[in-house]
Amino acid sequence: MQPVFAPRTTSARVSPRLALILAAVLVPLALVLAFAWAPLDTISFSEGDVQYNFPQKIFYVHVPIAMAAYLAFFAGAWNAVLYLVKGDDDYDVRSYAGVHSGVVLGTLVLITGSLWAKVSWGVWWQWGDRQLLVFLTLYLFYAAYFVLRFSIDAGRSRARASAIYAVLGVALVPLSFFAIRIADTLIHPIVITPAGDNLPGAVWITFFVSLVGFAALAVVMLQLEVAAKLRHVRGYVASDEPGAPTIAATGERSGAVHA
Amino acid sequence: MSGLRTAFAIAAHDLAREFRRPVAISSVLLFGVASLVVLRLALGGGAKPDDGILAGALWIVLVFAALLGTARAWASEREDGVLDALLMAPASRSTVHLGKVIAAAATTVVLHAVLLVLYLGLFGAPPGSGVVLLVATVLLADVGFAVVGVLVAGLGMRARSRDLLGPTMFLPLVIPLVIAAVTASLSAWDLSNDSVTQLLIFLVAYDATFLLAGVAAFPELAVE
Numbered sequence: 482m483q484p485v486f487a488p489r490t491t492s493a494r495v496s497p498r499l500a501l502i503l504a505a506v507l508v509p510l511a512l513v514l515a516f517a518w519a520p521l522d523t524i525s526f527s528e529g530d531v532q533y534n535f536p537q538k539i540f541y542v543h544v545p546i547a548m549a550a551y552l553a554f555f556a557g558a559w560n561a562v563l564y565l566v567k568g569d570d571d572y573d574v575r576s577y578a579g580v581h582s583g584v585v586l587g588t589l590v591l592i593t594g595s596l597w598a599k600v601s602w603g604v605w606w607q608w609g610d611r612q613l614l615v616f617l618t619l620y621l622f623y624a625a626y627f628v629l630r631f632s633i634d635a636g637r638s639r640a641r642a643s644a645i646y647a648v649l650g651v652a653l654v655p656l657s658f659f660a661i662r663i664a665d666t667l668i669h670p671i672v673i674t675p676a677g678d679n680l681p682g683a684v685w686i687t688f689f690v691s692l693v694g695f696a697a698l699a700v701v702m703l704q705l706e707v708a709a710k711l712r713h714v715r716g717y718v719a720s721d722e723p724g725a726p727t728i729a730a731t732g733e734r735s736g737a738v739h740a
Numbered sequence: 741m742s743g744l745r746t747a748f749a750i751a752a753h754d755l756a757r758e759f760r761r762p763v764a765i766s767s768v769l770l771f772g773v774a775s776l777v778v779l780r781l782a783l784g785g786g787a788k789p790d791d792g793i794l795a796g797a798l799w800i801v802l803v804f805a806a807l808l809g810t811a812r813a814w815a816s817e818r819e820d821g822v823l824d825a826l827l828m829a830p831a832s833r834s835t836v837h838l839g840k841v842i843a844a845a846a847t848t849v850v851l852h853a854v855l856l857v858l859y860l861g862l863f864g865a866p867p868g869s870g871v872v873l874l875v876a877t878v879l880l881a882d883v884g885f886a887v888v889g890v891l892v893a894g895l896g897m898r899a900r901s902r903d904l905l906g907p908t909m910f911l912p913l914v915i916p917l918v919i920a921a922v923t924a925s926l927s928a929w930d931l932s933n934d935s936v937t938q939l940l941i942f943l944v945a946y947d948a949t950f951l952l953a954g955v956a957a958f959p960e961l962a963v964e
Contacts, residue, residue: 664919
């Protein structure tokens with residue numbers, strides 16, 4: 482008889498060990514590079530001066546975390562699509578974990594972004610920053626995912642509603658982007674840096690190391706949560722009395738976890 | 741074609757039922773009217789508020805009135821215990837969803853028409869052809885509110901605490917719609933240089949995106 486929770490093989494999965502090693506090495510390395518190597522002065526470009534002052538170092542954390550959050554949201558939406566196509570409850574758990582990791586990272590993005598805005602522009606929030614607004618919209622949208630998910634009794638109805646909601650985020654990103662783009666009167670665009678592609682090599686390298694490190698950290702967070710949720714479900718079934726109906730048998734497998 | 745006819749039949753049934761005993765629609769209408777009066781007093785008191793504030797005040801009321809109105813898309817079926825019967829009717833579930841969207845859009849347009857007239861009376865009308873632009877913007881936004889509202893109501897169809905759930909999902913989803921609609925309204929008062937055509941096209945694209953999403957998603961949601 483096939484085990485109820487036989488591990489599934491998927492082709493596009495990142496090795497947990499590789500992700501863990503990358504995160505463990507690159508995140509601390511990025512912090513060291515940011516504080517010990519990245520420039521700390523004003524550099525002149527033809528487009529204008531850029532101040533690489535101490536508060537600017539939050540850039541090496543804020544932007545990579547934002548990208549890692551987008552990656553996690555994408556993983557949530559992609560696994561939601563896979564759930565809707567294949568109906569496999571594992572994808573429901575993976576989708577939940579993706580959205581959860583995205584919201585955790587998103588909270589960090591908003592905190593670090595506010596700190597950066599305060600020291601750079603003297604305000605906690607800059608309504609003229611298009612990227613911030615798109616991110617805030619997506620963050621609010623995915624934060625509501627949990628309200629929906631925990632308002633529905635565990636089972637297929639919950640998994641389907643959650644999956645459809647997670648996929649809607651894919652439509653919300655371009656719509657928010659275009660709305661903000663064409664509404665210049667409402668959202669006055671600001672230019673963060675005049676330097677464009679002429680950033681010094683030390684900035685690019687530190688940023689790239691941080692980017693890969695935080696992306697790996699997001700993957701680790703996601704994988705740890707998925708593993709914990711699935712272990713919880715397996716433990717639930719293993720502890721059932723012999724002959725008692727398992728969650729899988731009633732089609733409510735994902736419903737047993739709090740995910 | 742027969743699917744579209746069925747959708748209109750479902751919408752006509754919903755609208756007839758709603759207007760026979762207009763408890764819900766009159767409650768939302770009263771909410772909207774009271775909100776406009778409160779906003780007029782809160783924003784300007786005796787003086788007329790700035791035009792930029794006026795456009796914002798209108799959309800605050802319209803968004804919340806639409807939210808309240810569309811949240812009840814599935815309420816009558818649920819309260820009467822005939823939700824499953826409707827879902828088992830010999831019509832595709834996408835058609836049922838479309839029927840609900842048409843009914844919600846019609847109700848929202850009626851509600852917002854009354855509120856817009858009252859708004860123009862209380863706050864003053866935009867100059868020149870601004871009123872036409874304002875009406876076009878409200879109409880396109882109403883379709884968007886209906887489409888998203890019915891989709892959100894469908895997502896929460898089997899949820900507890902539906903009353904809290906609706907606004908939590910609805911508001912983030914309509915942020916792009918509100919951005920475009922408010923900017924178009926600012927153009928009605930000559931306060932915006934943005935392309936009105938682009939804004940209106942965006943509203944159409946927004947409506948179409950979530951209409952298609954709802955039609956595609958609802959059969960999945962309705963499966964028990």
